[in-house]
Amino acid sequence: MGAQIAFWLLAPVMVLGALGMILSRKPVHSALCLAAVMISLAVQYAALNAPFLFAVQIIVYTGAILMLFLFVLMLVGVDAADSLVETIRGQRPLAVLAGVGFGLLLVFAVGNAVTGPDIGLAADNQAYGGNVQGLANLIFTKYVVAFEATSALLITAAVGAMVLAHRERLTKRKTQGDLVGERMRRYAETGQHPGPLPTPGVYARHNAVDTPALLPDGTLSELSVSATLRNRSGQPDRRDLVRPIQRTIAELQGDGELPQVTKPGAALTRRADLVPTEDRHHGDRPGPGAEPDGGTE
C-alpha cells in the first residue's frame, strides 16, 4: 500500500521532471529537473525493497554524477541559454514520433510480457540478514568477475578523463614581474588602465554586486559589474541610481538643475568610454589580485 502511494505520488513528479529537463532552455534548470527525477527514483527504489540502491542512487547519482554535470556546466559557461530553434529540418517532429513510438512499443511489448504476481524481495533481503548483505553475497560470488572488471573500467575512465582534461604547458609560466611589465606596456601603448577594475557601486540603497559604480562625472562604470550579471539583469537605469545623489547635490546647492553635474563630466566621458570597449573581452570581472591570463584562454 505504501509503495503504491509512493508510486502514484512520485510518478507524475518524475514525468514532469523529465519533461522539464528536456524543455527548459537553461542547462542548469535541466540539471535540477534531472536531480528531482533521480531523487524520486531513489524513493521508488526504496519502495521496491532496494534500500542499497536507494542510497547509491542518491549518493552516487544525485550527489556525485549530477554535481559533476553542474561543474562542467559552470566550466563551459552557464550564462548562455540554449536556443530552442531547431536547425535540422524535420528533426523535432520525427524525433517525437520515433520516441513516442518506441515508448509505446516498450509499453506494449514489456507490459504485456509481465504476468503473474509480484513475488517481492522480502525473503531474499532476509536470507543473509539484509538487502546489502544479499547484494554483497551476489557481487562477491556470482558476479565477482564482472565486479572486478568494473574496477578496471573505473580506473580506465579516471585515467582517461585525466588524459583528456590535461593540457601540456607549452610556454613558460609568467612571473609577477612579467605580468607587471605587460600591464605597463599595455598602458603605455593603448592607455589601458593598469590598476584593478573598479568595484561595484555602493550606494545608500544598493550595494549588490550588480550595481555599477558611479564615476565622478556621474556616469556608470561598465567595468564595475560582471558581464554575466550584466547580461542577466540588464543595464539598470542610470538615473535611478544617480537621482538620490543629484537630489542631495541639489539640496546642497539650492537648485536641482543637472547641467552643472554633467558639464564637468564631459571631459571625463572620453576616458570612461575608452576603457570598457577595450576590456570587454574579459567577460568576467576579475578580482583585484587575479591574473589576467590565469583562467581559460
Added chain:
Amino acid sequence: MTDHYIVLSAILFAIGTIGFMTRRNAIVAFMCVELMLNASNLALVAFSHKNGALDGQIAAFFVMVVAAAEVVVGLAIIVTIFRTRRSASIDDANLLKF
C-alpha cells in the same frame, strides 16, 4: 503493480530519447542519456522485485558504475571539445560526414 513501473520506465526512456534527439547542448544530451539509463535501472529493479531475485538490483548497480565511468569520460570529452571549439553544441561537432 510491476507493469506500472515498466510503463513509467518506458515513458522516462522515451522522454530521454526525445530529449537526446532534440537538444543541442552536449551536456543536456548527456543528461538525457543518464535519464535513459535511470529508466532502464527502474525497470531492472522492478523486475527484480517481481521475480524475487536480487540479480536485477545487481544489474542496476553495474549500470550505475558504468554510467559513472561513462559520464566522467564523456564530460572530459565535452570539456576538451569546448576548449578547442568554444562550443558545447553537438551540432557543431559535425566534421565526420560525407
Added chain:
Amino acid sequence: MESVTPVLGTGLFSLAWLLIAVPAASAAVLLLIGRAGDRWGHFLGTLAPVVSFVLGVVYFADLLGRDEAERAVHVPLYDWISSGTWNIGVGLQLDQLSIVFVLLITGVGSLIHVYSIGYMAHDPRRRRFFGFLNLFVAAMLLLVLADNYLVLFVGWEGVGLASYLLIGFWQERPSAATAAKKAFVVNRVGDLGMSIAIMLMLAAFSSSSFTDVNAGVGQLSTPLATTLGLLLLLGACGKSAQVPLQSWLLDAMEGPTPVSALIHAATMVTAGVYLIVRSHAIFTAGPAASIAVVVVGTVTLLFGAYIGCSKDDIKKVLAGSTMSQIGYMMLAAGIGPVGYAFAIFHLVTHGFFKANMFLGAGSVMHAMDDDVDMRHYGALARALPITFVTFAAGYLAIIGFPFFAGFYSKDHIIEAAFHASWVAGTCALIGAGVTAFYMTRLMLMTFAPGKRWREGVHPHESPLVMTVPLIVLGAASVVGGLLLNGWITEWLNPAVQGEAETEGLIHFTLIGGVTMLVVLAGIAVSFLFFGPQKVIPDVQPATRSPFVRAGRRDLYGDAFNEAVFMRPGIRMTNDLVRFDGAVVDGIANGTGTVISGFSSRLRRVQNGFVRSYALTMTAGAAVVGAIILLGRLG
C-alpha cells in the same frame, strides 16, 4: 560373354612405363634444352622411339611365349583419383591389341624419325620438330597402353596437341596455322563425345578401366550402351577424320610430310579404330551404335575415295585415300566380332603402305622443290628410281594387288562386309575400284613419262637416310600381308573377343574375284584418262561438271560446316554480343548507375549530426521491435 582378366605384370613388365617415358623424356630434353641441342637433337629424337621399339619387341616376344590366357598384362603404376567410390589408377595394359599398336607406332615411328633427319635437314627448327615428334610418340603410346579410358583420354589429348603443333609447325605460313587450328577445333568436337562418354562410364561403373567397363556394360540398358557407343564413335570420328568430322584431315597436309606419314596416316588417325575395337563390349551391348559405325565407315570410305579422285595435290590425294582406308577399318570394326581383327590387320598394313607412300610423296616433293601439284610432275620414275619402286609397292598394296599387303587385309574386310550387309559390301567394293582409279591416276601423273616440270627443277634421288626407311616400308608393304595373314586373327581374337576367321594365304572366293575385276576396271579407267599417251593439262581444267567441282571442294565439307555451324555461330555470337552489350551490360551498368546515384543521395544521410543518427537508430529500433512484436503476436 567371357571377358579377359589381365594378369598382373611383374618383373620385366613392371618397367613397361619406360616405353612411354623414354620418348617423353627425350621430348622434354629436346624442347627444354634450347639451341644447345641443335647439333645432336635429331639423333636423340630418333634414338628414343628406337629404344621404345626395342622394348616393344622384347615385350612382344615375352607375350608371344606366353599362354593365350596370360597374354593380357596389367601394370598398375599409381593411384590417380581416389575419391568416394571412384578409384582411378594410372596403369598400363599390354595385351595382344596394344602390343601390335606399340610395334606399329614405334616401328613405323622410328623409320619416320630416321627419314625426318634427312627431310628436315635444312629446317632451322629441326630439334623442335623432333621434340614434337617424340611428344607425339609418347602420347600415342600412352593412348594405346592405357588401362582405362581416362588415361587413354590423356594420351588422346596428347596426340591431339602434338598433331596441332606439328600441323602448324611452319607457323609462319598462315595456311598452316589455320589448318592446325582447324584440326584442333574439329578434334574438340570429337573430344566432347569422348569426355561425355567417360563421364557416363564413371557415373555408371564408378570406374573407367577397360576391365570394369567391359564387365559391367552387359548389365547396362541397351539405350545407355548405345548412347555410350555413339559418343565414343563421335570421338573416334573426330580423331580419325570420319564423316562428319572429316574436314580437318585434308588441311592437315600443311604439316611437314613426315608428320602426315606418321600422324595423319599411320598412327594417330587410326586411334579411332583402336577406340572402337577396344570398346568392343560397348558396341556389342548397343547394336545400333555398331550400325552407326558401319554407316560412318562406309560413307567415309566412299567420301575419301571421291575426294582422292579429284585432287591434284599429291598429299591431298593420299589424305583422301587415308580417310577412305580408315573408313574400311571402321566398317570392319562396326561389323562386330568377325571384323575386329580384320580392322586391326588393315590398320597395320595401311600403316605400312600409307606411311610408305607419304614418305615417297615427301621424297618426290623433296626432289621437286616442295611442289605438291601432280600436274607439275611426270616422268619421275627414272629420276627417282628408289622412290618409284617403293611407291609402287605401296600402290600395289593399297589397291589390293594379289599377295601384297592390302590384298589380304582389304579383301577380308570386303568379304566380311558382304557377309554383314550387301549394301556395305557393295559400297566397299565400289570403294576398292575407286581406290584403284585414283591411286593409278596418282602413279601415272607422277611417274609416267611426260615431263611437266617447272623451270629450274632438277629432280634427284633423296639421300640414303630417306630412302632406307622407304625401302623398309616398301618391303613391309609387300610382305606385310603375307606375314601377318592368319597369324594376326589368331593373335587378336582373344583380346577383342573377335570371331574373325583365319583365311589361308591362297584364298580366292567369288567376292575376291569380283573385287579383282573391279580393281582392274578402276585401273583401266584411269589409264583411259591419264595414260602415258594422254596430255595432262598443266593447270586444273575448268569444268562445269557438278561432280568434279564437288570433289575439288572436298564434297563441300567445309562449305557445309561453314553454312551450318560457322555462319549461324557467328550470327549467334554477334547477337549474343549485342545482347550482352544491351541487356547484360545494361543491367550491370544500370544497376551500378542506380546504386551509385542512390548512394550519392544516401550518403547525405550521414550529415555529421549525432542527433540525426540517434533518430535513425531509434526509428530503426522501433521498427525492429515492432516486427518482432508482430511476429510474436501473429
